[in-house]
Amino acid sequence: MASQSRTTNSIKCAMNRFVFESSxxxxxxxxxxxxxxxxxxxxxxxTSLIWKCVTKASRSNLMGPRSAVMYVAVDLRLKVPSSVxxxxxxxxxxTAFFLKKDAESEVEIQETVAAFRTAKEEVDKMLKDNVQSNTLGQGLLNMMGSQASVFKPDIDIYTTSSWLGKPFYGVDFGWGSPVWMGSATHTVYDKLVYVSLMDSKDGEGVEAWINIPAEVMSVFVHDQELLAYAVLNPPITI
Structure with a gap:
């Protein structure tokens, strides 16, 4: 069973890279x-597929199901007008938005996508309303305050971030552009999952860098629904 301690050294985490080709x-x-x-x-x-598969793997390692929350980071720099x-x-x-699943609820891809879209639209509306009234800072603080109650010891937190569309492969500090980009992270809590999405070098595919507790990863890497769409740690072409 996975450790329930909330200390940083209570569990060993593992990272793997899953590549989704354009097709x-x-x-x-x-x-x-x-x-x-x-x-x-x-x-x-x-993101919805990964959350479904990680949740299944996590619950298989517990004595009983736990509630789960997906924390989705939202980059506001491109959303806020240059005048602001x-x-x-x-x-x-x-900022961020949250999607929550109760302990007994199954995570379904279509349902998660719909909730994901609704939550994004709510963030966009908050931005529009507050930018027009010059209260963006207070609006963001209010949103953060309302989210604080989500973080509880008996809830698994799944943190995700998309770096898709970032021009990493166009960066040149004087010795040429990168031949390949990767990601690395460290979990803060034993149940904090971090998923980072990055463009593959060809710009067509997506690399998902996933950091989760090792015993959960041992189940996750064999999930056939996941492997129907992604390849685990394929060779890197340089």
Whole structure:
């Protein structure tokens, strides 16, 4: 059984890289589509699949099911008008939204995609309303305050972030552009899962870097629903 301690050294975590080729992403997006969301984005489809499979793997290692929350980081720099935030401003500006599943609830891809889309639209509305009334800072603080109650010891937190569309492969510090980009992280809590999505070098596929407790990973890497769309740690072409 996975440790329930909330200390940073209580459990060994493992990271793996899963690559989704463009053809598989298109197939997954078709599966994730519904009446609510007819054209899911690749972030919505891939994140929903990963959350479903990680949740299954985590619950298989517990004495009983636990509630789960997906914490989705949202980059606000491209969403805030330049009249409010200069493109040359230094630092991060982000918020997040949450999707929650009760302990007994199954995680379904179409349902998660629909909830994902609704939550994004709520963030966009909050931005629009507060930018127009010059209360963006207070709006973000209010959102953060309302989210604080989500973090509880008996809830598994799944943190996700998309770096898709970032021009990493165009960066040149004087010795040429990168031949390949990767990601690394360390979990803060024993049940904090971190998923980072990055473009593959060809710009068509997606690399999902997934950091989860080792005993959960041992189940996760064999999930046939996941492996129908992603390849585990394929060779890197340089």
């Amino acid at each position: 598989k992403i298109a197939e997954l997006k078709r599966k994730a589509a519904s009446e609510s969301v007819k054209m899911p984005t690749r972030v919505e489809a891939i 935030l200069s493109p040359d401003a230094i630092g991060n500006l982000q």
